[in-house]
Every structure is written in structure tokens, then in C-alpha cells.
Amino acid sequence: MSTRFDYYKACPEATEAMLKLEEFIKSSGLDAKLYELIKLRASQINGCSYCIDSHTGDLKKMGETDQRLYLLSVWREVPFYSEQECAVLALTEAVSRISEAGVPDDVYEQVMRHYDERQFMVLIMAINTINSWNRIGIATRLLPKQK
Structure with missing residues (x-):
């Protein structure tokens, strides 16, 4: 299995538009670690291997514990997430599964x-x-690098 094509090279304007959204969110005051939890949980739901790998690594660099990373997909079943995080994770799931x-x-x-x-x-x-x-x-089959 290999990546289908480099999405940035194929259409840099689209990628730049996405990066502007990222800039907006990062400048909005949203807690960076919470944003990474959103990214990881949505990526788990959507099955994006590249993003799961990337955001797990980012959270580890931010000091997130292995236990919270391993249990994120079952966050409702454990007492390791704050009330605020649970609210955001529920919203993440609802919006990611909007249909x-x-x-x-x-x-x-x-x-x-x-x-x-x-x-x-x-x-x-x-x-x-x-x-x-x-x-x-997922559409371009972006794959994580093996470590």
C-alpha cells in the first residue's frame, strides 16, 4: 500500500486554505492539548491512520499519559477525562458522525x-x-511513516 499522490503538490491552494483554518483555531484561545484530543478522537472515528499516528505523537510531546491515549476511544468508560473534556469529546463524536x-x-x-x-x-x-x-x-491514502 502506498500514498496515492501528494495532495499539497496537486493543489497547494486547497492546502493553504486548510492551514488558514488551523491558524484561526490556534489563535482562538482553544487549549492546544484539548485541540489535539479533538484531532485524535475524530481521527479514530474516521479511521485516518496518518492522523492517529501524528496526533498521538503530538499529545505525547505535550505530556499526555499513555493511559489517557490508550483509553481515548472509550473515554465514557473511565474517570480519566475532565467534565469539560468529556463535553468536547461528546461534541467531537456527534459532529464527526453528524448523519x-x-x-x-x-x-x-x-x-x-x-x-x-x-x-x-x-x-x-x-x-x-x-x-x-x-x-x-484517507482519500489520498496518506500513510504514517514506520518508526
């Missing part, structure tokens, strides 16, 4: 206990951005 049930009211209300409307929009953009990256990675 299944939309964003249920209980998920929206849980998030709004911790964030205002602007921050909610930043979270939505963060989730949308990683979902887009996942789709680019």
Missing part, C-alpha cells in the same frame, strides 16, 4: 455549561477542520 443523530440537545447543553457561543463555534470549526484533514488523508 447518525445530528448534535443532540444533551450534547449541546453539556458543552454550553463550559463554553460560550463563540467558543462553541471555535470547537465546531476545530472538529470540522480535523474531519476535513481526515478525509484528505
Whole structure:
């Protein structure tokens, strides 16, 4: 199995647009570690091997524990994530699987206990951005490098 093509070389304008979204999110005040948790959980849902590898490594560099990384896909089953993180992970799952049930009211209300409307929009953009990256990675068969 190999990468189909280099998406950046094929269409740098599209990649630059995606990078502008990343810049917006990084400058929005969203906690960097929380953003990486969003990226990793969405990538797990979408099955993007490159992004799972990349964001796991980024979280490790940020000091995330192995246990929290291993258990992220079952975050509801363990007491290792804060109430705020759980709200964002629930939103990440709902938005990443939007066709299944939309964003249920209980998920929206849980998030709004911790964030205002602007921050909610930043979270939505963060989730949308990683979902887009996942789709680019999967469609072009972007693969992680073996270590």
C-alpha cells in the first residue's frame, strides 16, 4: 500500500486554505492539548491512520499519559477525562458522525455549561477542520511513516 499522490503538490491552494483554518483555531484561545484530543478522537472515528499516528505523537510531546491515549476511544468508560473534556469529546463524536443523530440537545447543553457561543463555534470549526484533514488523508491514502 502506498500514498496515492501528494495532495499539497496537486493543489497547494486547497492546502493553504486548510492551514488558514488551523491558524484561526490556534489563535482562538482553544487549549492546544484539548485541540489535539479533538484531532485524535475524530481521527479514530474516521479511521485516518496518518492522523492517529501524528496526533498521538503530538499529545505525547505535550505530556499526555499513555493511559489517557490508550483509553481515548472509550473515554465514557473511565474517570480519566475532565467534565469539560468529556463535553468536547461528546461534541467531537456527534459532529464527526453528524448523519447518525445530528448534535443532540444533551450534547449541546453539556458543552454550553463550559463554553460560550463563540467558543462553541471555535470547537465546531476545530472538529470540522480535523474531519476535513481526515478525509484528505484517507482519500489520498496518506500513510504514517514506520518508526
